[in-house]
Amino acid sequence: MSNGTEYVFQLIWYLIAFLLVIGAAFYITRFIGQSTLRYTRSTNLQVIDYIILGRDKGLYIVKVGDKFFLIGVSNNNITYLTEINKEDMKVPTNDKDFVTNLNISIERLKRLKNRYLSKKDGEQK
Structure with missing residues (x-):
């Protein structure tokens, strides 16, 4: 009988240790991600667009000032190719305001709800 209770306590201990390791890994990863973001943000540099040409090869349009x-x-290698005139750029603009985007998202959610909830209701009947 004591072997059975020892086994249960040992199992509980391993489960708690496992959860602590998973939790520590989560928070350490989150901390590293946040500290990395601090160093990758820039007020003067911005990648506008890019295209991948092959494995480890690509073209980037970078805005500097x-x-x-x-x-x-x-x-x-990183190679400067040319400067691009602003007039030659086709910079995408988001003309929709917040309310329009919110309404579009609400409509999508309604369609998804109707699609999946109506199937479940039909299956139950």
Whole structure:
């Protein structure tokens, strides 16, 4: 009988230890992610657009201040290609305001709710 209770207590102890390790991993990962974001944000540099050309190769349009630059990036090299005029850029603009985006999201949620909840109601009848 004592073997059975020892086994149960040992199992509970392992479960608690496992949950503590998972929790610690979660919070450490979150902390590292937040500290990394602090160093990757910039007020003067912004990646506007990019295209991947192959494994470890791509083209990037970078905004530095008010100027736009096209750079090539490979595994071992970053190359300045040219400066791009602002007039030649097609910068996407989000013309929709918050209320319009909110209404679109609400309509999508209603459609999803109707699609999935009506199936469940039909299956129960």
